[in-house]
Amino acid sequence: MNKFAVLLLLAITLFSCTEKIIKFEKGISFEQQINISYGDDAEQKMDLYIPEKRDSVKTVFIVIHGGGWKAGKKSDLTYFTTQMMKKFPHSAFANMNYRLADQTQYGLPNQTEDIRKVIDYLAGIVPVKTKFILLGNSAGGHLSMLYSYRFDKAERIKAVVNIVGPSDLSDPNFKNYSDYSFVENRLVDPSFVQNNLSKEKFASPVEWITEKSPPTISFYGNNDLVIPLSQKKILDSALHKNNVLNASYEFPGGHLDWDKDKVSPFVLEKTDAFLKQIQ
Numbered sequence: 282m283n284k285f286a287v288l289l290l291l292a293i294t295l296f297s298c299t300e301k302i303i304k305f306e307k308g309i310s311f312e313q314q315i316n317i318s319y320g321d322d323a324e325q326k327m328d329l330y331i332p333e334k335r336d337s338v339k340t341v342f343i344v345i346h347g348g349g350w351k352a353g354k355k356s357d358l359t360y361f362t363t364q365m366m367k368k369f370p371h372s373a374f375a376n377m378n379y380r381l382a383d384q385t386q387y388g389l390p391n392q393t394e395d396i397r398k399v400i401d402y403l404a405g406i407v408p409v410k411t412k413f414i415l416l417g418n419s420a421g422g423h424l425s426m427l428y429s430y431r432f433d434k435a436e437r438i439k440a441v442v443n444i445v446g447p448s449d450l451s452d453p454n455f456k457n458y459s460d461y462s463f464v465e466n467r468l469v470d471p472s473f474v475q476n477n478l479s480k481e482k483f484a485s486p487v488e489w490i491t492e493k494s495p496p497t498i499s500f501y502g503n504n505d506l507v508i509p510l511s512q513k514k515i516l517d518s519a520l521h522k523n524n525v526l527n528a529s530y531e532f533p534g535g536h537l538d539w540d541k542d543k544v545s546p547f548v549l550e551k552t553d554a555f556l557k558q559i560q
Contacts, residue, residue, distance in 0.1 A: 303330070303363070309370040319377075319402045320395065327377040327399060328355060330366055337371045340412050340439065341403055343396065344376040347419025347445075349460055350388040350468055351381050358418070361540050365416075368549045372414075373407065375399055379424075382463075387470040389427075389484055396428045400437060412439035414556070418539065419507070422446020422499075426486035426516075430494050440559060442552055443499040444539050445508050448516040450481040454509035487519040496526035498555040500539055500548055507536040528555050 304310045311330040319325050332338060344362050346353040355376045362376045379395040382388035400413055415425035415438055422443040429438040447455055450464055458464070469480040482488055497520060501513045513529050520527040530551055532544045539548060 302333070303366070305367050305370075307370075309367060311366055311374075317402075319398050322380055324378050324380045325395060325398065326355070327375050328359070328362075330362065330374040330376075332371060332373065334371075338373050338407060338411060340369070340372045340414055341407060342369070342372055342374045342414045342416050343399055343403075343425075344374060345379070345396070345415065345417030345421030345424055346376075347417070347421045348381070349463065350392065350420045350423075351383060351463065353381075353420070354378055358421075361545065364545060364549060368553055373403075375403055382467050384467070387473075388468045389470060390473050392424050393428045393432050396424060397432065404437070413437050414440045414442065416442035416444070416552075417446060418444040419446055419536065423448070423450075423486065426497065427484065427489070429497075430486050430489040430491075433495070436493065438495045440495050440556060441497040443497060443516075444548065445501060445505060445536055446499070447508055447512055448486045448499075448519075449512060450485045451479065452509070452511055452515060454511040457509070458507055487515055490519045490523050490525065492523045492525065494520070494523060494525045496555070496559050498527065498552060499529040500551075501529065501531050502534045502536055502538055503531045504534055505536045526559060 301313050302310055303313050310333045312333060314329045316326045317329055319327055342365060344358050346355055346357045355378045358376055362374050366374060377399050380391040415429055417425040423446040425441050426443055426446060426448055429441045464481065469484050471480060474480055474483045499513065499516060501508060501510055517527065517529055532539060532547060534544060538544055
């Protein structure tokens with residue numbers, strides 16, 4: 282048994298998670314472990330899916346749900362994760378919960394710290410050269426970008442897949458968001474803000490893009506009443522300015538339509554083609 286297999290078995294034993302094999306067509310199969318704890322908080326749980334042929338794993342997708350930073354759960358993306366597994370049979374997948382913001386705790390820095398904890402956990406059970414891809418929708422897309430551009434000091438993120446996530450929280454068009462007061466008051470712990478930026482600017486991924494930022498692909502609904510298409514232009518411009526490989530696409534529909542049967546195959550195909558450029 283190789284080192285990866287031993288470590289994975291140890292992780293399963295330590296966290297007493299439910300394990301089963303998920304089988305798809307064409308001989309694709311994954312080992313599934315549910316509700317692995319990656320921290321001490323009850324919300325710090327993830328579901329892990331690893332190909333049975335573990336030696337082939339070179340990439341891990343970390344899947345991050347939406348919900349306005351204060352709601353949502355990993356099960357919201359379970360179905361989409363299974364579609365990803367069929368498309369990327371040689372990748373592992375971690376579908377994570379994170380600590381939600383409420384009246385007693387801010388979203389940031391807790392949520393980016395939770396992403397770091399998941400990466401650190403996974404780094405202990407996958408081969409050393411494994412790369413991580415952050416994929417999230419809505420608030421999860423925002424967190425994927427913010428972590429990758431601002432907090433990935435070890436440069437472990439290979440790419441970002443941003444699905445209807447906001448990249449500039451100070452965009453006047455985004456301020457029409459019905460719950461923007463939450464963004465202003467509960468998303469960011471004021472003591473966490475640096476560089477004399479406003480809380481909204483500090484939490485905006487576009488503020489932290491450099492030439493070292495990971496390649497990014499984004500998707501936007503052309504009738505999205507939450508994330509305006511102005512966000513697409515802002516992010517595209519910042520990535521182009523810093524010569525970061527990027528692509529962005531519009532799909533027909535609103536904020537929640539990206540994983541519908543008519544749209545999700547488009548998202549998967551474009552993501553696959555984009556990632557093949559950076560292997």
